[in-house]
Amino acid sequence: MTSREIVVDITPPSEPVLSAGLAPSFDYTRSTGPVLGAFFTGLRERRLVGNRDSRGTVHVPPVEYDPHTRAALTETVEVGSGDGIEGLVVAWSWVPSPTDVNPLDSPFAWALVRFDGADTAMLLPLAADGPDAVSTGMRVRLRWSAERTGTVHDIACVVPTDAAGDTAGTGDDDEAPRSHDEPVTGVVTPIGLSVTHTAGPAESEFLRAIVQGRMLGRRRSNGPEVYVPPRDYCPSDGVAMGEYVEVSDVGTVTTFGIVNVPFAGQQIKPPYVTAYILLDGSDVPIQHLVLGCEASEVRMGMRVRAVWNPEEERPASMKAIAHFEPTGDPDADPATYSKHL
Numbered sequence: 001m002t003s004r005e006i007v008v009d010i011t012p013p014s015e016p017v018l019s020a021g022l023a024p025s026f027d028y029t030r031s032t033g034p035v036l037g038a039f040f041t042g043l044r045e046r047r048l049v050g051n052r053d054s055r056g057t058v059h060v061p062p063v064e065y066d067p068h069t070r071a072a073l074t075e076t077v078e079v080g081s082g083d084g085i086e087g088l089v090v091a092w093s094w095v096p097s098p099t100d101v102n103p104l105d106s107p108f109a110w111a112l113v114r115f116d117g118a119d120t121a122m123l124l125p126l127a128a129d130g131p132d133a134v135s136t137g138m139r140v141r142l143r144w145s146a147e148r149t150g151t152v153h154d155i156a157c158v159v160p161t162d163a164a165g166d167t168a169g170t171g172d173d174d175e176a177p178r179s180h181d182e183p184v185t186g187v188v189t190p191i192g193l194s195v196t197h198t199a200g201p202a203e204s205e206f207l208r209a210i211v212q213g214r215m216l217g218r219r220r221s222n223g224p225e226v227y228v229p230p231r232d233y234c235p236s237d238g239v240a241m242g243e244y245v246e247v248s249d250v251g252t253v254t255t256f257g258i259v260n261v262p263f264a265g266q267q268i269k270p271p272y273v274t275a276y277i278l279l280d281g282s283d284v285p286i287q288h289l290v291l292g293c294e295a296s297e298v299r300m301g302m303r304v305r306a307v308w309n310p311e312e313e314r315p316a317s318m319k320a321i322a323h324f325e326p327t328g329d330p331d332a333d334p335a336t337y338s339k340h341l
Helices: 033-044 201-211
Strands: 019-022 025-031 047-052 076-081 086-095 108-115 122-126 139-144 155-160 186-192 195-198 215-219 244-247 250-259 272-279 286-290 303-308 321-326
Touching: 033 047, 108 139, 108 155, 201 215
Parallel strands: 122 155, 286 321
Antiparallel strands: 019 195, 025 186, 047 076, 086 108, 086 139, 108 122, 139 155, 215 244, 250 272, 250 303, 272 286, 303 321
16 A cells, blocks of 8 residues: 555444435624615615715725725715616626526526626626527616615616516606615625535434434544544544443533523523533533523533433434533532533
8 A cells, every 4th residue: 555545444334324404594784884875775766876986986886985095985976766777797607597595586697787877897687588698798777676675685687678578677667766764774684504414424323312312422442532422533533433332411511601692583582501511421512501590500510411302302403402401419520520621
């Protein structure tokens, strides 16, 4: 075997590995400030608003600071309004198979569009019959969304100016209405990711055990340490892990944090505690909730026990455990957990 060859002996798992779809998401909320606020307010009213820098360049979307002098920009420029806003395609890329996160259901192009009266381009979806109907330098017209809330999605797309029967589809007159609503001061942007997670053999064993109400770890081949959740290979030396070990569902709080601030999607009313818990028989702490007492009573060294959900309600995840709660036993000696801090 040469130095460039690596031989790995992989034993097939006795049972199929587990997989599940995951969709982590959150709503990103930001304040717009006066410059972008004017831009988003204009979109809500079917107006395209930019601004001018010290060299006369008109930016759409507007920029908050002059790219040449770095001074704050205050001069706004209305590039167009209503259904007659047109521009030029600067660059484009065809999307043959849109997904559920794309702005259009049918195939379309992402296009950089420089609107008449602007000197910079804006990325927008371009609705066209096919890639042969799109070209750099083609003329396009802005199409507004029927419902507008003061975000970039108030622009539905752009379409070729010669598109048959093209209208904005809003039912509005050509003259853009001026809204009496408050100006846009904040934008909420949902951010999410859809993935399929496939558990490795060791993780699959752990998940099957936790559905049964058991905590499963795995011992290192080159040492006495037990890792929970179990690994397939040791992160410290890369050697395949050894035997599986069932550990206790009772443990010690090694460190913790108190959550005091509410946030979107929160399922527990603050204040509450999330803690790292070293289970008896394990050498790696796990993270979970500590409830069943006042948040101010939680402390390092506190002995806690898992509160399991009913067997028929246990998913193959850490949610099989509802939370941990104090056992009422005396606190653990710091010597037993200090090396895990």
